[in-house]
Amino acid sequence: MPKITYIEHNGTEHVVDVPVGLTVMEGARDNNVPGIEADCGGACACSTCHVYLHPDWIEKVPAADPMEEDMLDFAYEPEPGRSRLTCQIKVTDDLDGLVVQMPEKQI
Template identity: 85%
Template sequence: MAKITYIEHGGTEHVVEVRNGMTVMEGARDNDIPGIEADCGGACACSTCHVYVHPDWTEKLPAMDPMEEDMLDFAFEPDKVRSRLTCQIKVTDALDGLVVQMPEKQL
C-alpha cells in the first residue's frame, strides 16, 4: 500500500492510501478526489486522468509507453517532463509518498 498525495489545481491536498496493484487513477476515483475524470475508465483512450508528477518523482516512476505518450498530446497543457496519465501508473510500495497535481482542467 502507498500513501499518495493528490493536489487539486487550487491547492487542496488529499492524502490517501492506495492498494498495490491498483492505478493512481483508481485511487483517485475510489476516494472521490476531484480533478481526475477518467472518462475512459483506465483504457488509455483519453487524457482525462492527466496529472503533473512532483519533480522529486519524475525519475522514480516507470517509463511511459508510446500509447501514453501519444495520449498526452490531447491533455491540457502537457509538460514534457512532469505529465503522466494516472491510469498508466501501477501502485507499488515504491510509490509510497508520490505527489501528483491536477491541471487546471481535463480535456
C-alpha cells in the first residue's frame, strides 16, 4: 500500500498508508488528516482539498486536467506547477512516498 506524507502548514507530518484506487483526498479524509476539508466530497467543485506537491513529485504526478486547473483559480495562494486538488490525484503504486504540503488555509 502506498505511503503518502501530508504536511500541515505548521510542519506537522502525517504518514498514511492509502489503498490504491482511492484519491489522495480520500486518504486524508479516511485518516483524519487536518487541513484538507474536501467540502464537495471529491467532485472537483471546490478547492478545499488544495495542496502543494513537494518539488520532487511535480514531474511524477499525472498532470491536472482543464477542469482541475479552473478550480485551482479559487484555491488559497495557488502556485503554478505545484498546486493540485487532492480529489483529482488517484493513488497508484507509483505514488508510494508522495509528499504534499497544505496551504495556510482552505477557502
